[in-house]
Amino acid sequence: MGNTHGxxxxxxxxxxxPEVDKHVEVVVKKxxxxxxxxxxxxxEIANVSQLIRMWTEHSAxxxxxxxxxxxxxxxxxxxTYYKVMLPTEKIPRYCQFVGILMNSAVIVTVIHFRYFV
Numbered sequence: 001m002g003n004t005h006g007x008x009x010x011x012x013x014x015x016x017x018p019e020v021d022k023h024v025e026v027v028v029k030k031x032x033x034x035x036x037x038x039x040x041x042x043x044e045i046a047n048v049s050q051l052i053r054m055w056t057e058h059s060a061x062x063x064x065x066x067x068x069x070x071x072x073x074x075x076x077x078x079x080t081y082y083k084v085m086l087p088t089e090k091i092p093r094y095c096q097f098v099g100i101l102m103n104s105a106v107i108v109t110v111i112h113f114r115y116f117v
Contacts, residue, residue, distance in 0.1 A: 036082070040095035043071070047102040051109060060113035068110060072103045 054060055079096040082089060 036078075036092035037095055040092075040099050043075070043099050044102055047099070047106050050106055051102075054106075054109050054113055058113065058117065060110045063110045063114075065107070065110050065114070068103065068107050072100065072107060075100045075103055 050063065054063065075096055079093060079100060082092045082096060086092065
């Protein structure tokens with residue numbers, strides 16, 4: 001029984017032309033392999049935008065220290081995952097390391113504006 005969505009059978013084409021199925025698999029894996037870079041880029045956009053906002057307004061109003069620390073913990077877990085499960089893949093680890101540094105800057109900035117200014 002093949003993969004179905006409604007009445008369309010997705011494996012019907014692979015039965016006729018297996019080369020197409022292999023090509024689709026390669027293309028999907030190629031794009032999915034970029035997800036760590038894309039997710040790190042999205043997190044960095046959030047980090048940078050919050051850093052800019054806090055330093056231009058000189059305030060950490062609306063910032064959750066617990067929330068940012070949760071993101072930091074998640075980044076540590078992702079970094080550990082990449083280091084253990086994909087030891088030969090260095091780019092995702094470097095991206096997560098940059099994310100950890102940027103998120104740490106956000107946390108330090110929140111602490112600075114909340115408790116020292």
